Amino acid sequence: MQPVLSLRGISKSFPGVKALSDVQLDLYPGEVTALIGENGAGKSTIVKVLTGVYQPDAGTITLDGQDLRFPTPDAASAAGVTAIHQETVLFDELTVAENIWLGHAPRGRFGLIDWTAMREGAKRLLDSIGARLDPDARLKDLGIASKHLVAIARALSVDARVVIMDEPTAALSHKEIHELYELVETLKAQGKAILFISHKFDEIFRIADRFTVFRDGQFVGTGKIAEVSEGKLVQMMVGRSVDQIFPARSHNVGEPVLTVAGYSHPTEFADIGFTLHRGEILGFYGLVGAGRSEVMQALFGITRPSKGACRIGGRVAVIRSTAEAVEAGIVYVPEDRGRQGAVKGLPIFQNVTLPSLGAVSRGGFLKMAEEFKLARDYTQRLDLRAAALDQDVGLLSGGNQQKVVIAKWLATKPRVIILDEPTKGIDIGSKAAVHEFMAELAAEGLSVIMVSSEIPEVLGMSDRVIVMREGRIVAEVSGAAMTPEALVRAAAGIEEAAA
Amino acid sequence: MSILKSREAQLALAIAILTAGIALRFPAFVTPANLAGVFNDTSPLMILAIGQMIVILTKCIDLSVAANLALCGMVAALMNGAGVPLALIVPAVVALGAALGAVNGLLVWKVGIPSIVVTLGTMTIYRGTIFLMTAGKWVNAHQMTAEFKALPRASLLGLPVMSWVAIALILLFALVMTRTALGRAFFAVGGNPHAAVYTGIDVGRTQCAAFVLSGALAGLVGYLWVARYAVAYVDIAGGFELDVVAACVIGGISIAGGVGSVGGAVLGAIFLGVIKNALPVIGISPFWQMAISGIAILLAVAFNASQSRVKGRIILKPAEA
Numbered sequence A: 001m002q003p004v005l006s007l008r009g010i011s012k013s014f015p016g017v018k019a020l021s022d023v024q025l026d027l028y029p030g031e032v033t034a035l036i037g038e039n040g041a042g043k044s045t046i047v048k049v050l051t052g053v054y055q056p057d058a059g060t061i062t063l064d065g066q067d068l069r070f071p072t073p074d075a076a077s078a079a080g081v082t083a084i085h086q087e088t089v090l091f092d093e094l095t096v097a098e099n100i101w102l103g104h105a106p107r108g109r110f111g112l113i114d115w116t117a118m119r120e121g122a123k124r125l126l127d128s129i130g131a132r133l134d135p136d137a138r139l140k141d142l143g144i145a146s147k148h149l150v151a152i153a154r155a156l157s158v159d160a161r162v163v164i165m166d167e168p169t170a171a172l173s174h175k176e177i178h179e180l181y182e183l184v185e186t187l188k189a190q191g192k193a194i195l196f197i198s199h200k201f202d203e204i205f206r207i208a209d210r211f212t213v214f215r216d217g218q219f220v221g222t223g224k225i226a227e228v229s230e231g232k233l234v235q236m237m238v239g240r241s242v243d244q245i246f247p248a249r250s251h252n253v254g255e256p257v258l259t260v261a262g263y264s265h266p267t268e269f270a271d272i273g274f275t276l277h278r279g280e281i282l283g284f285y286g287l288v289g290a291g292r293s294e295v296m297q298a299l300f301g302i303t304r305p306s307k308g309a310c311r312i313g314g315r316v317a318v319i320r321s322t323a324e325a326v327e328a329g330i331v332y333v334p335e336d337r338g339r340q341g342a343v344k345g346l347p348i349f350q351n352v353t354l355p356s357l358g359a360v361s362r363g364g365f366l367k368m369a370e371e372f373k374l375a376r377d378y379t380q381r382l383d384l385r386a387a388a389l390d391q392d393v394g395l396l397s398g399g400n401q402q403k404v405v406i407a408k409w410l411a412t413k414p415r416v417i418i419l420d421e422p423t424k425g426i427d428i429g430s431k432a433a434v435h436e437f438m439a440e441l442a443a444e445g446l447s448v449i450m451v452s453s454e455i456p457e458v459l460g461m462s463d464r465v466i467v468m469r470e471g472r473i474v475a476e477v478s479g480a481a482m483t484p485e486a487l488v489r490a491a492a493g494i495e496e497a498a499a
Numbered sequence B: 001m002s003i004l005k006s007r008e009a010q011l012a013l014a015i016a017i018l019t020a021g022i023a024l025r026f027p028a029f030v031t032p033a034n035l036a037g038v039f040n041d042t043s044p045l046m047i048l049a050i051g052q053m054i055v056i057l058t059k060c061i062d063l064s065v066a067a068n069l070a071l072c073g074m075v076a077a078l079m080n081g082a083g084v085p086l087a088l089i090v091p092a093v094v095a096l097g098a099a100l101g102a103v104n105g106l107l108v109w110k111v112g113i114p115s116i117v118v119t120l121g122t123m124t125i126y127r128g129t130i131f132l133m134t135a136g137k138w139v140n141a142h143q144m145t146a147e148f149k150a151l152p153r154a155s156l157l158g159l160p161v162m163s164w165v166a167i168a169l170i171l172l173f174a175l176v177m178t179r180t181a182l183g184r185a186f187f188a189v190g191g192n193p194h195a196a197v198y199t200g201i202d203v204g205r206t207q208c209a210a211f212v213l214s215g216a217l218a219g220l221v222g223y224l225w226v227a228r229y230a231v232a233y234v235d236i237a238g239g240f241e242l243d244v245v246a247a248c249v250i251g252g253i254s255i256a257g258g259v260g261s262v263g264g265a266v267l268g269a270i271f272l273g274v275i276k277n278a279l280p281v282i283g284i285s286p287f288w289q290m291a292i293s294g295i296a297i298l299l300a301v302a303f304n305a306s307q308s309r310v311k312g313r314i315i316l317k318p319a320e321a
Helices: A043-050 A073-078 A096-101 A115-128 A144-156 A174-189 A201-207 A230-238 A292-299 A322-328 A348-360 A368-381 A398-410 A428-443 A455-461 A484-492 B007-025 B032-057 B065-081 B086-111 B115-134 B146-153 B161-179 B181-191 B193-198 B203-229 B240-250 B262-282 B286-308
Strands: A005-014 A017-027 A032-036 A058-063 A066-068 A081-084 A162-166 A193-197 A210-215 A218-224 A256-264 A272-277 A281-286 A307-312 A330-333 A416-420 A447-451 A464-469 A472-478
Touching: A005 A043, A017 A032, A017 A043, A017 A058, A017 A193, A017 A210, A032 A201, A032 A230, A043 A081, A043 A162, A043 A193, A073 A081, A081 A144, A096 A115, A096 A144, A115 A144, A144 A174, A174 A193, A174 A201, A201 A230, A210 A230, A218 A230, A230 A484, A256 A292, A272 A447, A272 A472, A281 A292, A281 A428, A281 A455, A281 A484, A292 A330, A292 A416, A292 A447, A322 A330, A330 A398, A348 A368, A348 A398, A348 B181, A368 A398, A398 A428, A428 A447, A428 A455, A447 A455, A455 A484, A464 A484, A472 A484, B007 B262, B032 B065, B032 B161, B032 B181, B032 B203, B032 B240, B032 B262, B065 B086, B065 B115, B065 B146, B065 B203, B065 B240, B086 B115, B086 B146, B086 B203, B146 B161, B146 B203, B161 B181, B161 B203, B161 B262, B181 B193, B181 B203, B193 B203, B240 B262, B240 B286, B262 B286
Parallel strands: A017 A218, A032 A193, A032 A210, A081 A162, A162 A193, A281 A447, A281 A464, A330 A416, A416 A447
Antiparallel strands: A005 A017, A005 A058, A058 A066, A210 A218, A256 A272, A256 A307, A464 A472
């Protein structure tokens, strides 16, 4: 069979990062191709190349034997390539028909919108995917699954030949996922070529006909699903040469510092229990949305668990607010530094001392000299590159802002530090510095929890790894059992028997 | 020249140029006695602008300050009429103002209503309360005791007490804003509320504290205003909240929160005070005065906006490097 769409030799670089390097991808009419790879493998980049958001630096896109370029997203959709994204972008206050046709509504006389044609077209599209929805209903009155159907109808409204589904089931319930599978079958029957991106192995094996695996921006392999095992796919995904060097660590683990038992939340996580020891780095691995950050936010007092207890140094700790968490010796460096980390507008030294103002006050008034001393001590330890400590923190680079945020927390002299995706979005040099520093903290007796989605980092830095899936702890591995395969299997929910 | 980079210095320079320009035609305007008079006239605006500045720092706004002032002023006048000693009246109206501010703050904090909606509502409620208390009647000069009226005007080291109160509050709040944990929290909450939460600062409680301070200052000004002008009625200081917000905006306090200073608020108030006092001297018709005040506000805001526009990163190396 001839592929309808072929990509060959596609490369794409961003400053400092090679996102795609000479990759290939074929999509066949009436078949589902699953694109598989870890976070950072280049899946999102290839979708953006396919939909005209990014321009590749090299390579060809061939549609029906013709070489094409997609200089804009419009050009891609005009050629019949359309994508349904993880978070569907729709308009709550508009009707179903308007949402489907927005931007390319059928025109009648005088260039005005032809409402009759728009309603009929919407009805036809909705019927073709088996959705019984009223074209005149307001979108806000529909459930999530119905909104998803509208998004799909919208994607098909451009006379689509290639449909890209980027983790379409991430936000859906079991029943809705089932309906989506049926829809995929319908689209296959209509001869559409489907690119299906998913982390869930069960659904890949359920609906895909072919697979393509990317790793670190490179093409690893392709084939038919019927001719491959889960074990083989996992191996293709993670089988990398370890090219990152991690600092040597002594693994001197002391007495328990933090004990969490039966932590539960009504909707986000259940029955979380673990023990963190002095001088230990405990990795938390899982897919995006597995509930890792939510557990950490509960430990830090941002949300409250409905059940469960937490002990620090043997004593029960009740944490109802972030202030109490800091008091108890737990600090949290959030993933989203821009939004949750530094206070832009305040100078560097005031950012560092913000949670420690009590320690630098005398009789209710702040002592500027002591504030400066505290800030200088900790920023020097982190090797912060800044012209002056009274400079606005917003003028620093991302890596240096990260250092300010970490310095701020170390200045409170915590017992437990939680780092959420500590190296996400920073360059390789800064990554190594952060890793080095984490190893130093642990060696000094601080207990570190590291939430990370990068397998090499989790394996390279942690003494033990806890894997979460769908809000629960599904595995705890240490020592020789800490292998990439073990983490991916546990996170994706692959049974041992299937290997 | 680096000192001119600070917004306060630029504003002080603008005020000096404005005053010098007026003095060229009307030398009498810059006599020490007249300047002291302008300062004294502007004292209520300065005090209220400090409170408003704190509220705006936390990404909120307090439109109820003038109504709060009027209600506290009326209560002060009625207490005076009932024979309550002045030493009790002043703390009582400050407490009342703080309580009215706390109503705003609690509605913002606990109920989560946007502050502009809360204070639009309470603004009307506070004015309405005066009407209910008095049935619209005025409290006139002859109904007030001499002691009640005399305090703000009493002269101390050559300046009226009202001016001294303003000076004392400017110094006190400059200290609070730069040298206390609460002052720092106001900046953090407005500068990045998400980060403030992660730092252990309660955003809602901090915003509520800002409203309480703004309310307490409004309560104090309520007494000063009624005593100085020797009259209390429903509509005193009507629309004054807009002057207060304008003083803050002119003073470089960012409506988006997180940026501002006591000095900026005070200078913003003085800038407006100089214009308001100078226009009648120059002989400009009262009909034009409002329009000119408005133009001055827009010019100041446009200037601030052009100053705070994001500057590009310096990527290119200097040629000689």
